[in-house]
Amino acid sequence: MAKTLLIRLIKTPEKLYSDFQTIRNERKIRKGQQPWPYKSLYDVVWVDPASVIGTMYKRDRFPYSYRGRILPGDWDRNIKDVEDSTAFMVLHQRYVEGKEWEEILQNPRLRVGQLDEKQIRKYREKAAMRDAVYQSLKESGWKLSEVKKKSTFLTDELNVNVARDGSFIRNNSGIHRLVMARFLGIDRIPCLIHVVHSEFIGIMKAKASKEEASSHSDLIRSNNNYMAQSPDEHHQN
Numbered sequence: 001m002a003k004t005l006l007i008r009l010i011k012t013p014e015k016l017y018s019d020f021q022t023i024r025n026e027r028k029i030r031k032g033q034q035p036w037p038y039k040s041l042y043d044v045v046w047v048d049p050a051s052v053i054g055t056m057y058k059r060d061r062f063p064y065s066y067r068g069r070i071l072p073g074d075w076d077r078n079i080k081d082v083e084d085s086t087a088f089m090v091l092h093q094r095y096v097e098g099k100e101w102e103e104i105l106q107n108p109r110l111r112v113g114q115l116d117e118k119q120i121r122k123y124r125e126k127a128a129m130r131d132a133v134y135q136s137l138k139e140s141g142w143k144l145s146e147v148k149k150k151s152t153f154l155t156d157e158l159n160v161n162v163a164r165d166g167s168f169i170r171n172n173s174g175i176h177r178l179v180m181a182r183f184l185g186i187d188r189i190p191c192l193i194h195v196v197h198s199e200f201i202g203i204m205k206a207k208a209s210k211e212e213a214s215s216h217s218d219l220i221r222s223n224n225n226y227m228a229q230s231p232d233e234h235h236q237n
Contacts, residue, residue, distance in 0.1 A: 018064040019152050025068025034070070035201050037162060038193060041068050044144065044157060046188045047168060049181045052160060054079035055170040062161065062171055062195050064150045072198040076163035082182075086115060087175045090123065095134055095183050101127040134180050142181065142189050149173065160191045164199035171195065 026041045028034035038045060056062075057080055062069070082088055093099045093107075105120050115123070123130075136143070149156040158174025170178065171194045181189050 014065075015150055015152070018067070018150055021065040022067045022151065022153065029068065034068070035204060036068070036193075037196060037200075037204065041193070042153065043193075044190045045193060046190055047160075048187055049178055049189050052082065052158075052168045052170055052178060052191075053163070054081050055085055055175060056080075056161070056172075064172075067154075067192075067194050069195050070198050070201050071195055076161065076169060076197050079169050082170070082175075082179065085175060085179070086119075088179050090115075091130075091176060091179045091183070094130075095180065130176060133177065134184075137177070137180050137186065138184055142177070142186060144190055154192060158189065158191045159194045161194050162196040162200050164197040164203075166200055166203070 022041060025034065029036045029039075029041060056075075057078065060075060060078060062071075090104060093104045094101065101124065105124055145155040145157050147156040148154070156173050158178055159171040160168040161171050163169055168191065174191075178189065
């Protein structure tokens with residue numbers, strides 16, 4: 001009990017700080033002070049699971065307080081393919097190869113740079129829950145999460161970052177559901193956008209400027225055509 005209370009006290013400031021940063025960035029986006037691919041940080045975006053090209057390494061993941069940031073750098077290039085993740089390897093054996101959990105978790109391959117004893121114990125404890133999630137996805141499709149994680153406002157959906165080319169990279173949460181969705185052929189899954197690469201924002205701005213210029217040119221062309229008409233043609237129009 002005392003340990004649980006201590007953990008809550010330690011995590012509360014982190015949660016409050018994360019919420020504060022999210023609210024601050026949300027206000028900037030809504031006021032048009034910060035460009036963003038969508039109208040709100042709270043928007044759930046439905047994407048093709050295949051468009052999530054990889055996952056951030058644990059050491060490189062952006063904390064929850066980074067939600068809404070636009071960042072430069074090569075963080076979108078140093079990623080792990082989803083199929084190289086431990087979750088993919090474990091769940092493939094369970095749901096594609098049809099192996100029992102104990103057979104999977106006793107596999108020596110998992111103990112060589114993949115899972116330590118603590119992680120294996122966690123898989124064992126959550127085995128029934130994983131099976132229930134897989135069965136639910138298979139029978140009913142994807143349902144939006146109602147679980148809150150390190151946020152008062154945001155649910156525990158798959159968090160993705162937007163790379164410089166517009167593709168998605170998993171940041172945290174939802175890796176097991178993402179892998180299950182691939183196995184089941186589900187074509188749309190919900191995500192929350194976390195961090196966006198600054199080069200993608202540049203592409204967005206350039207595209208918006210080009211569309212605005214094109215629209216302006218069409219308006220001028222339409223006005224010029226109208227002015228070139230005779231007075232009688234104006235009257236007829």
